Structure formats: C-alpha cells, structure tokens
Amino acid sequence: MPLPLDDRDGRRRCRDCGEWKLLDEFCASSKRPSGRGSYCKPCFNERSKASYAKRVSERYGREVKPARELPDGHRFCADCGTVRPVADFPRNRSDSTGYATYCKPCHNTRTSETKQRLYGGNREYHLRRRYGVGQKEFDELLAEQGGVCAVCAAPDPEHVDHDHRTGWVRGILCFNCNGGLGQFRDSPVRLARAITYLRGTTWQRVLIHPGVYQMCSPTRGRPPSQRS
Template structure:
C-alpha cells in the first residue's frame, strides 16, 4: 500500500519513507526526498553550513576528509556505530585535532575534559582531594600522585594514587579478600636466614622446602 507525503502530496511506495517505530504505521511522516529538504532547510536556519563534498569521485573503499580535503582509505577514519557508514566524517589526525580543539574550547584543556568525562570531577576537585591526602599517594605515601582511583562498581571517586598503586588495586580487582590473601601469602612465604651450625646459615621458608628464587 502506498503512502501520501503531506509535503509534496505524492502517493509513493512505502520504501520511499524512512522507518520510524514511534509512528503507528512504522514510517516517517515525510518521504525521504522531502525529509532531506526539510532537514537541510533547518540546518541552514540554525546557521549550519552545507556539507562539503569532494570535487572528484571517491572510489570504493575510500573516503574524503572535509578538513584536510584528502581522499584516504577507510582504515584512516575512526570507526563508529553512530553512522550508517561505520566511519567518522574526519580522518584520524583531523578527528583528533578537532577533539583537542573542543576540549580546549569547552574545558580549557584535555586534562579537564578527561577528568570530567571519566570521573565526573575537575582539576579543582582533584587538587582538593590531593590536598586532603597531604599531597601524597593515598596508599604508599609517595609524593605527587597523578591518578584518580574510583570504585568500578559505583563509579565513585575514592582518592588519588600513584601509577603503581592504582594499577595494583586494579590487578587485584578491588577485592579486599584477594588483597588479604596476598598479605598472608607474603608473610607466610618470607625466606629467613637460619643458623644451622656455628657460622653456617641456610635460607629457608616456614611453608616451603625448596630454595628461594634469586632476588634482583
């Protein structure tokens, strides 16, 4: 059954309408051609410039970048699930440059952008947390830690840690049980120098009978 577009008043096949699951008939209100025209008119009204096109034909497996105006392989464009083509509009160098420019313009730099996007805090909150810890890592006490530690289940920020401590907690999956077992393991397998004869010592472990591994 055909459908009439209220814009152009034409009776067209259903394939000439985009799908829209929110409507009763499952189709868009306007036909594809009219929908495109209306979308472009709306973009012009909002001050959005027309999309630029390559002056030369773009071959199969290639894509044109509007920023550097070069035709490159599809592999040179970041992948995305938000576009039908599966690729971003700009090549990787231009895409990264645009991201840095946006972060600088909206957040004052990539550091602020990263903190807010990843942890929901800014540099001011980071500095405040670090000051509360005395300017040192919340675990080992080394000075000038740079990494935000957060609960992977809730996303809540717990403190500021150095690289090693932050990575260590992640390797132990933030599990107190695993950390407690690791402590027990270290204490139970500590090699000790035991006097077996006057002037003669032997390295032994209370839980192991084999020689210790070499230290380095």
C-alpha cells in the same frame, strides 16, 4: 480498477528516460495501484537532487555543489580537502558508510579543539568524563592527603582511585598503588591474604651441605638444617 497496459506484464516505461523496466526498478508510490511511481530510481534521484538545488537557490541564494565522484573504497575529507582510503577515517556506526566524515588527523584535531573549548584541555575532560570530578576537586583531595599517595606516601601522585562498583572516588594514588589495587580487584580479602603471605612466608637460601643450598621457610617446607 484495471491495471495500465504497461503494468500487466510487470514492466513500465519511465517518463524521463523512456526505458522499459521492471516495476521493482521504480520508486514506491502509494498513489499508483501497482505501488510504484512513474520514474525509475535513477531518474527519481536526479529529480530529487534538482528539486533540492532549486529550493536552496531560491531560499538561500546559493548553489548546491554537485556530488563528488570518488574511487571505490575512498572518501573525501572536507577539512583537509583530500581524497583518502576509508582506512584513514575513524569508524562511526551512526554513519551509513560506517566511517566518520573527517580523516583521522582532522578528526583528532577537531576533538582536541572541542575538549579545549568545552573543558579547558584533555586532563579536565578525562577527569570529568571518567570520574565526575575536575582538576579543582583533584587538587583539593590531594591537599587533604598532604600532597602524597594515600597508600605509600609517595610525593605527587597523579591517578584517581575509585570504587569500580559504586563509581565513587576514594583518593589519589601513585601509579604502582593504583595498579596494585586493580590487580587485587579491590578485594580486602585478597589484600589480607597477601599481607599474611608476606609476613609468614619468607623463603631463604640455607646451606645444608658444603656447596649445597636449599630454599626454606619458617612456616612452610623443610626447616633449616641444624648445622647451618
């Protein structure tokens, strides 16, 4: 099939705006031999918006608000109704712009309200999301421990200790004990070596001459002077 005259030089006239443009500036269309439609992309977008507004009006009886014109690098928050720089919006990889719909204060407020509605608060959300237990299970486990840290017996511990390999909860610990196990990477070998180190390597300051001291250990280094 011969191409229309307006397609032979790689240009076409838009049926809406009447301008001659390159075929690449027209929307794709499988119905045309050239693979391009009759309307340029800006005109096609305007037609699509008008068609959508008409369908909404006929089906729901309401008007579609026109698109809001925003300065470059800015975004409109529908909650507080303000125009803010995109830096004031959280990142969102699922959005085409890379940013969330609501500004950070509104986003935080919505998140808190959702956690309160679904979980009863941040504490319950945190426990269930990270450890798979709720405040009820936390209280029951703490009661089994007598209300104290499972390691040092400090009262009122608040931290859930879990096996990083399996994810299973092991007990309730205070801040220091929970952090200490993490620093030792939950390794019984490292903890055993630390115990041996503490028991057998106690350095002391020993007087070896008047006014002269030396750090000595019962298992390492120079033994204390006999004159001390």
